[in-house]
Amino acid sequence: MLRLVTVEDFSQPILPGDGASDYERYLRTDELLALQKPPEERVHRDELLFQTVHQSSELWLKHACAEVATATGSVGEGAYDRAERLLRRAQLAVHFITDQLEMLEQLSPWEYQTVRRVLGHGSGFDSPGMREVRRVSPPLWEALVEALGREGLADVVELYRRGDEFEALYQLAEALTGWDEQITVWRIRHFKTVARIIGDEVVGTQGTPVEVLGRLIHKNLYPELWSARNRLTALAKEED
Numbered sequence: 001m002l003r004l005v006t007v008e009d010f011s012q013p014i015l016p017g018d019g020a021s022d023y024e025r026y027l028r029t030d031e032l033l034a035l036q037k038p039p040e041e042r043v044h045r046d047e048l049l050f051q052t053v054h055q056s057s058e059l060w061l062k063h064a065c066a067e068v069a070t071a072t073g074s075v076g077e078g079a080y081d082r083a084e085r086l087l088r089r090a091q092l093a094v095h096f097i098t099d100q101l102e103m104l105e106q107l108s109p110w111e112y113q114t115v116r117r118v119l120g121h122g123s124g125f126d127s128p129g130m131r132e133v134r135r136v137s138p139p140l141w142e143a144l145v146e147a148l149g150r151e152g153l154a155d156v157v158e159l160y161r162r163g164d165e166f167e168a169l170y171q172l173a174e175a176l177t178g179w180d181e182q183i184t185v186w187r188i189r190h191f192k193t194v195a196r197i198i199g200d201e202v203v204g205t206q207g208t209p210v211e212v213l214g215r216l217i218h219k220n221l222y223p224e225l226w227s228a229r230n231r232l233t234a235l236a237k238e239e240d
């Protein structure tokens, strides 16, 4: 009997879209790679470096915030382990964008002034990614506080004192601390990058003095998680 065998041609795309291959169609690389100024529109060749770091930072922040939002839902469902896993990813994403600030320090402070002239009133305060961090982070804290209540714990100080009995919740509180800390570590790193490129006694593109960035370093997402440490140290002293 004669069998007809159809051989799939793996070189041909099967996904819908305009790209030449499924790789390009799925990742929409045509559009992605068109999001940076072409060489003829750049006032300085380092605009590519500048745009690459900023655009990829926005992508990682988008990813991080999606994980934080889902983690918040998981805490509400009592799935503390799952929430912790997602927060680890969120933290890692911000770790990546912290590391890539090093690439911006490859800019010459003088040559960057040329790039700066074409940024208009563009300011990091309008970063959609950081705005999203500010939006998704408080509900995560509220979910943790509710979880403490469900478990009969008065506050994080009690949770930390009885960490052994509430391992998953303890790990979750540590994951929130890690998320908060990583945002601050980014801010510290960013502050030094800014100081290195434009200085620390100047005003930004929207007129904000750079010292304001220095002050932001002391702002925590979850102040209670940090003050709990002070309380624990005080309690330990009382017990001595």
Ligand code: HEM
Pocket (backbone or CB within 6 Å): 053, 054, 057, 058, 101, 104, 107, 122, 123, 124, 125, 126, 127, 129, 130, 187, 190, 193, 194, 197, 198, 203, 204, 205, 206, 207, 208, 209, 210, 213, 216
């Ligand atoms: C050459 C590199 C950079 C310089 C010179 C710079 C400069 C500044 C300055 C001067 C400010 C104060 C606000 C203003 O007036 O603009 C600021 C804020 C900010 N920048 Fe940058 N920046 C750089 C890279 C980045 C990158 C890669 C990101 C990534 C998302 C970023 C995100 C932000 C954010 C989110 C703020 C608001 C403050 C905060 O939330 O802590 N910046 N930046």
